[in-house]
Amino acid sequence: MNEFELDCYDYELPPECIAKHPPAVRSASKLLVVQRGDGRLEDAATKDIAALLPKGALLVVNDTRVVPARLKGLRATGGRVEFLLLTPIPCMVVNIDKEGWSHAEVEGLVRSSKGPRKGERIELGRDIAMTMGEKGEYGRSVVTLHWQGDLASRLDENGELPLPPYLGRPQEDSDMQRYQTEFARVDKAGSVAAPTAGLHFDAAIRDSLRNAGIETATVSLYVGYGTFSPVRAEDIRDHVMHAEYAEMTAETAEQIRRAKAEGKPVIPVGTTSLRTLEGAHAATGAIEAFEGWIDIFIKPPYTTKVADGLFTNFHLPKSSLFILVCALAGRDLMQRAYAHARDTGYRFFSYGDAMLIL
Incomplete structure (x- = not known):
């Protein structure tokens, strides 16, 4: 079985591992830290992310807002x-x-x-x-x-909010507030799904990041329903990625260029932020302001041009997002990380726990 076969990106997940409801506290999630250099896995807590990130890291978040579409x-x-x-x-x-x-x-x-x-x-x-x-x-x-x-x-x-199909339930009152990130802007309304990695952040975490000298930059990717669409092609090279509208301002581009020049790692919060950075770079050939449609499918073998890591959730098996993290960190390491998370009680998918890939 080679890295282009869809079955390579499957894994077993008992139904009880799927988080069906939002946690009472945003920052209460568990965090699995994955070190690509030596393959080390470390169990941690999202509330401690400021201490876990490399010194001076620049976080890039998606500021779009989910609409009841x-x-x-x-x-x-x-x-x-x-x-x-x-x-x-x-x-x-x-x-x-x-x-x-x-x-x-x-x-x-x-x-x-x-x-x-x-x-x-x-x-x-x-x-x-x-x-x-x-x-x-x-x-x-x-x-x-x-x-x-x-x-x-x-x-x-x-x-009504278009909740992910795997939740298997209608919208509840708590979803109206919890299926929206701390970074969502009213003037960026238009996503049909939350950029779920951002759901872990609250005011206390944002304060801890500022106190640690960790800056935040914003991009906008209007998440489409294609994020839930399965990869139907048996050879992943035949998969056609859905297009989504993305924006990166000149100010954000300058923040990223400055971080790169100073040797500070750029860490996207969520696959939507990562695809915006990489898609904009693919379109412009540089770290520049961008506005337009992107359909970048990040799959092995791919070397990121902008991102130096990723803060993300756990993704569906055989999905384009699981393939993305395998491209970033290696399929064997991701399979081991996901198995560890499954076997040690992590919660998966939109309302689940988080992973920090360094």
């Missing part, structure tokens, strides 16, 4: 429809109608017992509706979204 509507026939908005709000080309309504052509997942017809208008809640367009693969469709006022407000009023 799942909407439920009714057809004129009475049939129920569910729509999951996939197009990030900042990427929409918005037109204003004479009657005060706005509209934009967007992409989303449409689910219905009997598919709506092209041109059919479906009410999705108060002051928000859609008109069906062309249907695509895997349930994706192009629709025209109609709304009055501010779209983010309409989603907040009418929508």
Whole structure:
């Protein structure tokens, strides 16, 4: 079995290891420190991350905000429809109608017992509706979204958070607050999933980082539903990565260049931040400001051009994200790290514990 076969990136995980609910305290998670140099594994706590990071490290976080992008509507026939908005709000080309309504052509997942017809208008809640367009693969469709006022407000009023499917439960009150990172900005609303590594940080941890002289820089990657999509190709080189919209400001680029020049490690918080750094570098050939779509698939053999490590969660088997960490730290070391985490009571996936790869 070679490193390009999907089965190489599988591992066993009992259902009881999957974290289904958020912890009461953000920073209460366990942290597995993985040293790539000697393969050492160290059990630690996320609250102590400031002492575990290399001196002067620069953390790079994703500041996008999750929107309640799942909407439920009714057809004129009475049939129920569910729509999951996939197009990030900042990427929409918005037109204003004479009657005060706005509209934009967007992409989303449409689910219905009997598919709506092209041109059919479906009410999705108060002051928000859609008109069906062309249907695509895997349930994706192009629709025209109609709304009055501010779209983010309409989603907040009418929508539900698109929680990961593996949680296997509907949204609860605690999710509204906990499925949002400390770094999320209101003007960066548009992700359909949380950049979950950021969920571990709270005000106390951020204070400890500042006190330790560890700076934080921000990037924006609007997480798409493709983050939950399985890798279907048996040879991972045949996998087509979903595209996501990313932004890196000139200020962040300068922070990273300065850290590199001073020999300070750049540690992304989450795979979304890492893919933004590496995707922007692939697009520009340097550490420069960037704004656009990235579809970088980080797989073995890949050498990072910007990132010097990674703070992340534990990922689904056979997923593009598990393949990413294997590219970063080596498949054998990651398999050993995941087995250690499984056997010593770590919690996995979005609401689970964390890993620091150095």
